[in-house]
Amino acid sequence: MRVTGAVVVIAVLRGGSGADLARRFTAAGAAGVLIADEDPNHAEDLAAELDRPGCPVVGVCGDIRRPSDVAALVDTAEKHLGPIDLFCVSGPGGERIVPLADLPHHLGRLAELLALVGEAIGEVVPQQRRAAEDEPAYATVAALGAVPAVPAVTAVAAVAEQA
Template structure:
């Protein structure tokens, strides 16, 4: 997967860590990173540490389990960094990357993004936590 010249959103889930992916994407030549973490201040602190010419880094507190937060991330990334190329979900069981150029392109980009992000979230959340998350969402 090509990272050089790409704008990347890294969304961290509870129990996940965005530091490793952020450093790898920056080292691989990403032209911008938006870091989102549900823990207040974590993404902002990491963004301040990694921000540099040629790869601006923006950090926000956000929970991508909420479609409204995903919409806000997309808007923030596009306002500050330009068109998003890759969306990385970092969870307790690893990372999954969604390449936006693989989406069909004939629907609203946000609507298209929700399904692969939902799948990515399911892949990086331990099975027992996934069941608890589903039960909580139904309640």
């Protein structure tokens, strides 16, 4: 995975931080980083701390359990930083880095990203926490393919059409 010159999006779930990821990417020579958190103060404070010439860091409020927020993050990152190379999810159970070069390209780009984000959420949020989450958020994760009972390609295509 090449980090030097990469544009990185870090989406922070409740219970995650994203700070270590952001520090590692900026230190490794990323071209730009967008940090999305449900808590706008956390995202903006971290962005202000890490922003530097050659690696602008943008902090925004966003909830990646919502496909519309993922679409907005992609648009914002590409508008301010350029095409996204890496999409990261940071949660209470760890982190997952998704290289966008790995997208299969048989669906729309956003639909493919939503499928991978759904899988990442499933990996970084402990099972007992997912069960305790509110119904709409868990249903969105299920629709994104993080729950094996939902065929990911069909669900993601439907979600992408709605976004």
